[in-house]
Amino acid sequence: AADPDLADRVYEFTTSQPHHPTWGSYVALHDVQKNNHYDSHDADDTSADHHELSRALVSAFLQQSKELCARKEDWKNRVHGVAVWALASNVGDCVEYHLDYAEFVRYKYGAIVVPVLAGTWHCTRSIVKGGDFWIHPNGLEHYRKHGYKGKLVDVDLDDPDWKKVPFCFNRMILQSGHLPHLSTRVESIADGQKRVVVGFNAFLKDVGPLVQQVPEHSDAFRQKVQQMRERFSLQSIQGNPKLRTLLV
Numbered sequence: 001a002a003d004p005d006l007a008d009r010v011y012e013f014t015t016s017q018p019h020h021p022t023w024g025s026y027v028a029l030h031d032v033q034k035n036n037h038y039d040s041h042d043a044d045d046t047s048a049d050h051h052e053l054s055r056a057l058v059s060a061f062l063q064q065s066k067e068l069c070a071r072k073e074d075w076k077n078r079v080h081g082v083a084v085w086a087l088a089s090n091v092g093d094c095v096e097y098h099l100d101y102a103e104f105v106r107y108k109y110g111a112i113v114v115p116v117l118a119g120t121w122h123c124t125r126s127i128v129k130g131g132d133f134w135i136h137p138n139g140l141e142h143y144r145k146h147g148y149k150g151k152l153v154d155v156d157l158d159d160p161d162w163k164k165v166p167f168c169f170n171r172m173i174l175q176s177g178h179l180p181h182l183s184t185r186v187e188s189i190a191d192g193q194k195r196v197v198v199g200f201n202a203f204l205k206d207v208g209p210l211v212q213q214v215p216e217h218s219d220a221f222r223q224k225v226q227q228m229r230e231r232f233s234l235q236s237i238q239g240n241p242k243l244r245t246l247l248v
Contacts, residue, residue, distance in 0.1 A: 001172030002060035007123040009053060011196045014086040014123075021194070024085035025054040026215040028208075031081075032058050058082045061119050061200045064172050068117065079116065080208025082200055083215055086123070089131065089195040095183035096149040099140075100199075102207050104214040115177035115201035121170075123196040128167040130187035131195045135163045135179050143180045155182075167195065177201065 017023055032055060061082060089095075102113045120133060136142045138161065146153050165173055175181070186195050203211050 001064055001121060001170055004125075004170055006056055006060065007121070007170055008125070010057070010086055010123045010198055011125075011194075013050075013053060014088045014196050015194055017088075021088035022085060024083065024215040025050070026081055026083050026212040027054050027058040028081040028212065029079050031055065032062060054084055057084050057121075057198055058200070060121070061172070061202075065117060065119070065174055065202075068174065078204050079202050080205040081212060082202045083115075083211050084198065084200055085216060086196060086198045089183075089186055089197075091186050091188055093195070094131075094185040097146065097155045097180060097182040098148060099143050099180045100177055100201050102201075102203060102211050103216045105207050105210055108210075113203075113207045115203050117174065117200075117202040118177045118179075119172055119174045119200035121172045121198040121200070122167055123169070123198060124167075124189065124193055125169050126190040126193040128186065128189050128195050130185050131167045132184045133165040133167070133173055133181065134184065135165075135173075135175055135181040137161060137163060137179065139176070139178050139180070146180075 014021065014023065058081075061084070087095075099112070100115055100118050102115075105111055105113050136159070146155050165171070183197075189195055201211075201216075
């Protein structure tokens with residue numbers, strides 16, 4: 001799908017993160033198209049290397065989705081940018097059934113907004129058993145029934161409608177942003193490596209600027225979410241005499 005050396009850079013960068021095996025960024029579409037300037041809101045690392053890596057990843061994603069974009073004449077006029085992140089998984093890890101959406105928008109406004117296009121790129125050279133990508137074509141109807149991580153109804157993994165894509169180095173999967181998906185449990189990885197994948201979510205101009213402020217999986221995102229949780233924690237209630245009295 002892209003330059004294998006870029007995949008190696010992503011692998012090294014992601015597995016070297018000191019506190020979290022993930023990182024996130026956001027690249028505005030107009031920044032990818034610039035030849036002499038790069039301006040990305042990156043909440044984890046302001047270094048030129050990280051900016052350039054994020055831009056290179058989004059460029060690869062847009063290059064692979066070029067044929068799809070060509071079918072939509074107003075693609076460049078409607079898309080604001082692409083959220084990009086990477087995740088390193090160990091043997092035994094999996095990604096539960098879910099739907100991609102603008103996480104911070106949901107936290108702040110209670111609204112679920114899906115990306116217009118999404119993608120996953122595999123960046124581990126070693127042989128990975130398990131960790132396969134499953135996606136369900138019934139989209140929002142399927143998600144409404146089962147809910148986030150199957151909280152409403154257990155997800156039927158024997159359903160023949162699942163589309164299954166095995167993990168393979170330098171493979172990129174493109175999908176419509178409204179399709180629920182999961183990643184099966186990692187059974188083994190050769191050479192003691194980690195399973196590193198990159199995720200992409202292209203957002204339109206209505207929510208793109210909001211996602212850009214707090215990219216998912218970035219340090220800024222983790223801090224914002226923690227602040228919002230603390231605001232409504234038991235400790236915050238105990239510290240509010242009027243609210244405590246009302247609840248008692």
